[in-house]
Amino acid sequence: MSQKNIDRRSFVKKMATAAAMTAAASMFPGIIFASEQIENLPNGGNLEWKKGPCRFCGVGCGILVGVENGKAVAVKGDPNSFVNKGLLCVKGYHQTMCIQAKDRLTYALVKKNGSYVKTPISEALDIVANKMKETIEKHGKDAVAMYTSGQSTIPEGYVASKLMKGAIGTNNLDCNARLCMASAVTGFLTTFGADEPMGCYEDINHADYFITWGNNMAEMHPVLFSRMLEQKNNRGAKIIDFATRTTRSSMAANKSILFEPQTDLAVANAICYEIINNGWVNKLFVEKHCNFSKGSTNIGYGTEDKFKFKDKPVGINFEEFKKFLEDYTPEKVAKYSKVSVKDIKYLANIYGDPNKKVVSYWCMGMNQHTRGTWINNLVYNIHLLTGKISQPGNGPFSLTGQPSACGTAREVGTFTHKLPKGVVMNEKHRRLAAKIWKVPYENIPSKPTYHATEMFRAVDRGDIKFIWTQVTNPLVSLPKTSRYRPGMEKDSCFVVVSDVFPTPTSDVADVILPASWHIEKGGLYGNSERRTQHWDKMIEGPGDTTPDAWMTIEVAKRMGYGDLFPYSEENHVEEIYNEYIQFHEGAKHGMAPLEVLKKESGAIWPYVNGKSTQWRFNAKYDPACSNGEDFHFYGKPDGKAVIWQRPYEPAAESPDQEFPFWLNTGRVIEHWHTGSMTRRIPVLHKAMPHAYVEFHPDDAKTLGIRNGEKVKVTSRRGSCTLPASINQRGLPTKGQVFVPFFDESMLINDVTLDAFCPISKEPDYKKCAVKIERV
Amino acid sequence: MPIKSYVLHYEESKREELVKGLQKLQGCEIIPAQNHAVIVLVTETETEELDNKLYHKLLEIKGLKHVSLVSGFDTK
């Protein structure tokens, strides 16, 4: 072996050692290894370390990528990042290992006579632009659509919005973040009038209690969970896991409380009942800073095409709210939630104790819910009634799944109803967008069109005749793919897919565009705590791979919109960001200048006078508070947050005689969403090679199912066959099965239901009815 | 030529037995923690096949509670 190879192996070995030691330290804070081992760890050799955010999740850990001779050879946690302080999870460490996968899309592919033909990128972009133009000419601008992602960078989202809404003049733009956090957005807007959490990750260092609502943070937000465990071990902070399934998070928590699917609504109301009944309301806070309201009830589930709903809020008073809660005494709720009276009172006690600081965390468990907006409102109610909000260690905290669900989908606004500032329905917001984009104000339509599910229904119906997807894999991630796959295969719609790897979605494309991967382009992401992070291009991508933003710009130019997209290929990230931040100027949402983001491991908006705002709405920390009080919920015109009266309503589909089990779907730590990247990382693929269906051991016994045995999961929509998993990774409650959705060879979303929250339009992937058969 | 690292969790009372068992395996470097029942294990083998064999031998060692793979590299 050459000396160079020996050096490289020894370096890699040291990296592997460092990774395992860091992982051990995350599990056992304060763990000590012999000091000579630590001294031997690599300090980087001749590598150049470049900073950026992790590609894989909404935690937004800072990474350092070691580059040698133009190749990414190592990844480590960024010790200067406030998010992860040098720690990474297993996905984070191995992220760059997918780049070299043998089936990487390196050239554009155009379908000709049924087979894909390798095509120069500029020719492929000509085809996309011509097809888009031709479709608009023939069928109108609402016949074309773009479907993007919470993994799109800020510049990628921005140019997609500018092209669709500003240049073409259609609101046919939505994104996969609709599937994971739209209910969080509507929750924030209805309660506070301003999107995104008020607190930040530093809350972890201050809270006495962490209450996780249907949130398996040990697998989905592993680095944050490690930080919580550190606080648990060091200063006795407590973790209470409130969920429908026993997971790694439940096992590491101080207490695990299980509830019947959908009844979180009732339990949250019961907690409020207890808070009021025991006199634990922070009266001064509520009087000064809250209003009470109720909305429509029996609001439907959106399972029919072209479903429409508009909430009708009506102001109520405290006494009416109190009266409403009489239906939610712990005794009444315990009967159907399967949470004991004692446990409901235990939770209420924690929230009600004025001397305990509490942070509530949640993610898809609460958001992917046919009453997703409501359950978000209800958890806010608990924090508002007790005044435990917007203070270090006290607050509700909705986490995101994707690395830029906040930065791109929510802040740039790649939803049908959104603009970079505000919404299309608001004339002032449209005028601002038109001014910055330099387009006639009339170009931007005032009515939203299709949210994600409805967009793919429109493709199936033949209403959308051209769709371009970027950084997303809807034919694995949409609910009820059993309808939407045949829909996208129809000749009535021309499908363009930009991606890094082939996926079941690119399989139905007419044109496949080869996208640059994360570190092969520069960009910006915004994580769950309002932190914007920038990175520079670190390595060259292979073949014709091109950043998505640049492909959008090239198509825009070819369609005749060159004047609106005057960016240069080398500096487009910088130029776009500088244009974009004009939308957010001011104390309520000011973004950090690029020079700051280039130097630091991210900054939290509102970034005011050179400083991140860690706790919004609290006059002590937030310069935008202007009412002269301690707190100011300035998202609402009267500066007050809303406590919502929201009842318990059942799920869209519940188990019955024919389909007797609940189906719950979700993720695993090893894989990123639909697995198109992580399944190409050998170590992650080997650790979790395929999906499975989890059973409660009693159900498995009754059905005569053994571990590993193949079983068929069937709903009214489709079926999926998977090996059984009993008492392994997770343990669903009796009468429930759980399946992770990362595996494109076992498509569980053929089985799920496309019911959604009528307010947020976010589908519920956690509840539908299935039957189980041995095969 | 695979290089892997693991975090091994073991039963407190079996530490010595476990360390001896690991020392017998070729291609293993072990780093026991001083204050927790945890060992960091780094393995280096010539081929995928040997790596697989080593992994299975590892699982047979008495006293091991849980093996979690942390990283894997192939340096060919």
Ligand code: SF4
């Ligand atoms: S926790 Fe999320 S952001 Fe952090 S390393 Fe893991 S995948 Fe990346």
